[in-house]
Structure formats: C-alpha cells, structure tokens
Amino acid sequence: MHDQLRLTIDGVNVTVPQGSTVKDAIEATNQSVPTLCWHENLEPANACRACVVELKGSRVLVASCSRAAEDGMEIQTTTERVLNSRKLVAELLMSTSNADLAFDLQHLAEITGANPGRFSGGATWERPLQDDNSLYVRDMAKCILCYRCVQACGEDAQNTFAISVAGRGFEAHIDAGFGRELPESDCVYCGNCVAVCPTGALIGKTEWNLRQEGRWNEEGLTRTDTICSYCGVGCALTLHVLDNRIVKVTSPADHPVTHGMLCVKGRYGYEFAQVEGE
C-alpha cells in the first residue's frame, strides 16, 4: 500500500515505487529528462541544474535527478521558468567551455533553443592542455565541472580521492591536491574519471592521439565484450577496436561486477594483446 507513490507529471498521473526520484517518475511517463552531471552509477552531484522542474508549492525549481519522489507531488516540466533555466544552463556552459565532444551539452542546447553565443565574450575556461602521462590527457578547457570525475575517484567507485574541486566561483576547478601535477598526485590511473567524463575533458591518450591525427572514426569502431584476464574478479571489458587495434577499453555500466568501473590493468593494460612477433 505504502510502497507506491502517486505523482502528477504535466497533468498525467503516474505511480512509482518508494525510493524513486522525480526524474524516475518523469521517465515513467515516457518523457526524457535532460542531464549533464547525473550518471547512473554515481550519487547525484546536483551541479548542472539541467534537470530542474517546477514542483507545486516549491519557491524554487527542484533538481529532478536527486529529489526524492513523494506521494501527491505535482510536477511541471515545460513551464517558462523550467525552459528558461535549462536554456540558460546550456548558454552559460557554452560560453565558458569547449563543447566539441560534449554531446549531452550539445543536445541540451539544441532542445532548449539556446543561443550559444549569447553570453560569450567574457571569461572562459580556456587553459593549456595537460599531457603529462601516457594513459590519459586532460583538456580542462572542455570541463563543465560536473563533479563526475571527483565522485568516481572518491567514494562512489575508486575511493582514491586523488582529485577534488578547489578554488571558488569561476575559479573553481578540478585539482589533484594542493595544485600538484597528476604524476605527483595520489592518482592510480584507474581511468574511472575518464570513463564518466561527459565532455572529453578527460580522454584516453590513444583516442586523443587518433583524434588529433584525424583518424578517429566512431562509425568504424567495433566493440567486443570479454572478461578481463588479469585477476579472478571477473570484470567485463568492452574492447573498442579500430583498424584491428584496441584503442579503448570500457566496461558496461550495467555490469554487476564493475558498474562500469575498472582498474588500471583492465582499462589500460591491453598493449600485450597486440604486440606482433617475438
């Protein structure tokens, strides 16, 4: 009796189980909710505000990704205030960050009718590329500070806590601890931050090199699922193969062992599989 919650989404009645979020309830009406920072295997960071909706009785809009659904809630997803906020989120992010590989952000801008140039001309997140290790590259000019990498590095997956947000306001940025370079930090190169990054700010070195050379070809990629051969845990691997070379390794987000997360060996230790001869 009490384990079902009844809500109204844009006037449509919907019933969801206890423990659902408002986003779950909206999706139960076959609507999609735009998100940037939300990730299925991470705690909601609540940072991007793209998923905000209007809740009757609430002075401000609420983030549907994290707000627990309650019985009797009346939600509006297409009011002027909702659409204005979503559009502004897209415009503000487009004005600071390079969105070339930020496909969710591009989509948000498209569905909200954002004018990407409206707030440009001011300060941006333009900064030098950080290419200081052999496994991944950090192009923080693409960062939208969604907190996903921090959470994956921290208590949502890796529990290494090598990176965090430092600085305030517009100067807030991802930092490897006291301004250290990554190789001097606590990073263990599991690459889980890279796996969850939605903008290409964190990108595997091989993929980045191929993109620089104009040889990255999304359509030409084949994906083969296998099991990691390093230890007995049994992590599922998806090998992304281009021209008969492994160029990236990921793990399915819904895999019960990994939830999409891997260690340094599983994610980056694949070169031995493609050494010719010897």
Next chain:
Amino acid sequence: MPEVRRLLPESTCRSDPASPARFTERGWDRAMERALSMDPDEIIADVKASGIKGRGGAAFPTGVKWESVKKALGDMRYVVMNADESELGTFKDRALLQQDPLGALVGVLIAAHAVDAQKAYCYIRGEYRQAEGRLKDALGTLRQLGWVGPNGVDIEIRRGAGAYIAGEETALLNSIEGKRAEPRVKPPFPTNQGLWGRPTLIQNVETLANVAVLLAHDVNWFKEYGSSDTSGTKLIGLSGHVRRPGVYEVPFGYPLANLLNDSDLGGGVAGSQRLGAILIGGAAGTFLSSDEINDSVLDYASLARYGANIGSGALMVFDDTVDLRWVLRKLARFFSDESCGQCVPCRIGTRRVLELIEHGGLTTRQDDLRELSQAMRDASICGLGQTAPVALLSLLDRPDLIQG
C-alpha cells in the same frame, strides 16, 4: 523613542562581558534554572508563543524548527550556533558576541535541552578573533559554573576560514565535518539530516540570544515590544551615509525613516544630507527609494510590498550623489568571488552578471540580465545564487534610482 536594550546589555552594565558576575547581572541564572525546570515541550511551546523568527535572514519560525528537530529520529542530535556573519553591511552578531557572549551561549544550552541535543558547535567567522576570544572566555565561565561540560551539553567552537558561503547553513555543516563548504541540496533539511546525518538545530547568534532573554522573562514580557506580526526587537547594522553608523536594537514595526533620522539612532543622512537610497538586507538585498523608505516600517509584510526583506538586518545608506551602478558592480564582484562554484547558474551566472554590468549591460542588455537573473533565482542550489541577482533586479525595477 530611545533604542531598546534587551539583546544588547544596558550601557550601565559594567561587569566583564564573559564573567560570572555578568551571568547573574543579565539574568541568565534565572533563564537556565527556569529552562531546566521546564519540560522540553513547554520550552518549545513558549518559543512558539513568543513568535521568535530566525534572525539570520530567513525569518523561519524558531519554535516550529525546534519541534521538527525534537521529533526527528536519530541516536544523536546537535545544536549549531551560526556565528559566521559575512553578509555585507552586517556586523550585529559581532557586536552581540563582544558585548554579551553569555546570552547566545545560554540560548544554545536552552535549545539543546529543548531538542535533546548532547553536543553543540559554535561556528564563528574566522576574522572575528576578538569575538571568538570573548566567546571562549564565556564558555570557560559556563564550564566553571557547571552549565557546560561532559555531564551535560558540551560546546565546541569552530572557526571558519574566510568563505562567505560557509555561512549558508548546510555549507556550514559540511565545513564542521571537515569538508569543502559547499551547500547541500534540501530536502533533507538539517532538522532531519544535519551534522553527520543526524537531526541538527542550526540558529543564528541573535536568534539564540532572543531565546535567552525570553527564558529569563516570559512570553508576555517578550511580546511587549514588536508589531502584531513580529514580536520582539531586531539588531540593525546601520552603515554608509548616516551620521551615527553602528548596531542598534529596535522593536519590529519601527519606521525605517526614524531608524535613519532619530537622534539616538542614525542621526540623519550624512554626505550631501539628501537621502538617495538604502540597500536593505545586505549584498543580497533590495534597493529602496526615499519614498519607499518613508512608507515602510521594519517588518516583513511592510517591506514585502516593495519586494524587500529585513534579511540579516543590514541597512546601507546612500546619499543622492552615489552612483548606484557603482554599488551594484561592487556587489556583483562580491558574489562572483564568493560563489562556491558548485552549480552552473551561480558559478557562471555571477561572473556574467559582473561582466555585463561592467560593460553597460544595465542599459543595453536588460532582457538578457533579467533572463539570467531568473534562472539564477530558480535553479541555483542555495540562497547565495538564488538571491545574488536580487539587488540587480531591484535597480532594474527602479530606473529612477540609476538615471543621471
């Protein structure tokens, strides 16, 4: 009418502010004994009946908050005193803590008794070293008198590290926990899940001082001052173009014009001696014209007619020669510096507001500023981003104040 002395001690009070003598002189022995003889529910009923509202800015009914904490499930409860006073133009908690630190601490002890908390924290602004010293001395006195200690409620002082955002209640809780002072999403509210996930009562210094004076007397005495809507007195920080800037205690319902002009309060407008505007409520406050000031009293409903709020009790006065666009740029820079950076509307929005008004956007980009402001108000996580554009909007709505 002369200013009231309730929260602030009478000028005839000559004892050391943190001494046992002051404890008795101010009636705090009476307040403590009375509180401990009362059932916690009776105390909460009294706080409700007194009509005390939170003095940190939100004006939430204090008794209702206490009841929520008391009813919340948890193996441990906390009381937190928010002394991280950082709102621009606000310096009343500093005055209160320096002049009468025992009062607020007695309020903490009464609150802890009422909500069944075992531990309390005082989170004080890092720059308030002098007030912190007083608070430490007062805490020592309470320990010496046996009111604070391992057998009752223990109180710990925590010092902030200079971030405006740490005064936001949930960011403050994160800071006490040793985390980055970023606001949490509400709900859950601190009353249910506060410090370390436990029910937590967090109150402003002045609110707790009000509780202490209430318990040292009774509800009827408390309600002798104030308006029909809001009982009691309010500490006001008067600054800017007034002859006598400072902290004053006045009853709710007091005419704003008298606050500025009474000889024992503001003493009249300084500078050109012609009133231009006031900014009420701090950086996140509202500009009011002289006509609006003359038509308003110090109460929530009266100010709400002009979209304004008492907030923390900051009143910045500007004579008619001040270019309010310049003031607005200062405010915009403040928010841009002090945003924690967590959510997009505030992190980037405060920066774009600053850039737009630095480049003449107040006249050329009004629509963009309004849409941006609306998104910041609607979609920011916490009160900082939600109120950062309020002063800007109040000027856009009062073009007469920025002409010429």
